[in-house]
Amino acid sequence: MPKSSRLPIACMFSLDEADPISQALSPPQNESEQDKQKRDLRERAAKLASDEIDARLNKERLQIRRTPKPVKILLLGQSESGKSTMLKNFQLMCEPKAFRAERASWRLIIHLNVIRSIRIILDALASTTPSEYSQYTPRSSYASQHSTHSTSTEDLVSDLLPLRARLAPVLELEETLKQRLAARANLAQSQNMAKLSFSGPLNSTIRLRRANQEISVGSSATMQCNDVDDDSARILYERSADLLQLWQNQTVHAVLERRKIRLRESAGFFLDELETVTSLQYVPTDEHILRARLRTLGVSEHRMLLSDPYGGITREFRLYDVGGHRSMRAKWAPYFDDMDAIIFVVPISAFDQVLAEDHNVNRLADSIELWTSIVTNELLQNSNMILLLNKIDILQAKLASGILFADYFPSYGLRPNDYDSVSRYVSKKFNSILQQRSPSPRVFYCRRTNATDAQSTAFVLLGIKDMLMRYNLKESLIL
Known part of the structure; x- marks a missing residue:
């Protein structure tokens, strides 16, 4: 095409065509x-609403610049x-x-814990044949020394079927309570997402959305409803005598011990306090809330403010609680990139137990392997490490x-079989890997x-504060 015949790009379109944007904005x-x-x-109303949102976002951005950076901690x-x-502590x-x-709101979860413990007992008894009961002579041990009633083998066998029948309404409650908790979680998640839609910087909102897509009924989001669940409480109250009869039977404890079912070691154990937790007027104490157990699925974020009692800086803490089941561990990776600290919790008491998902793997050995993979991960090399050897009681x-x-760790050798020696050995092993x-x-x-002990948690918080002080000094080039 000759140079003189070339037209500007804008002129290549028909001059009669209306601009679609102008056409959309023009009056009808x-x-x-x-x-x-x-x-x-x-x-005008839409403009005011838009300006209000912009002003709110600008105010939050300004506030974020003025406040200390939040401390991000990953719980593994x-x-x-x-x-x-x-x-929870x-x-x-x-x-x-x-x-x-x-x-x-925690009463429903505690009731669910009781029902699950009863189901474990009844399932263990149901799988035991009458001829096997004669082998289960109760013996003294830390797992059975609290039982107070003795029952002969014949009495146990004859009472088992009618007792299980009387406890059937209790077992049927389990699915109902699960559905109620799921409904609460869905409601709380919807409310939380609505709040997040206009809050915080964009990257925080996206991160929270990603976490809440997998939020579990075990997170604090489930605790928004304060209904008292009278039906489940009434059924547990009406069957409390049968529950006590089952739990106080010494032969039952012998069956559980021989099968290595250690309910007292489990989170959510309340059978020693059945009279209290099945009362119609029962309101959970702080200790009961700390002991309540509901499995964490996926990742949930929890925000809280940690104030210095001596007038220091108040910092926002963002703790990410991650499901610890083996199938969940692949979901940890997206949260590794910008953590200030990692709190790694080891159930040191589980040295003689195996994983629920793999009975060929020792639980303490699995923690050691998991610790090794974490400390060698290059994404975590700038994260400070807090190791908690938990469940020392x-x-x-x-x-x-x-x-x-x-017997479970032959490398321990002939060292004394006492708490100080064992805990020191485990601590050195983890430290040497790091x-x-x-x-x-x-x-x-x-x-x-001991995670249910407030003093233990106070020491952990002091460690975090010391870690922050060292980090701030390092950033200021003092260290």
């Missing part, structure tokens, strides 16, 4: 004066290690009013009852804890 043809006034009102560890219990210490405002009871640590395998030096804390 043949618009009446009354319609014009209504349209102007709608446009295998299933039933005590992560969620430790998190953090909430109790940092935000006691909000924690206790949800008190009544159960460890002490096991060792005192004569269970030998060396020193030898970590890509770079980092702050490291190790505490022996």
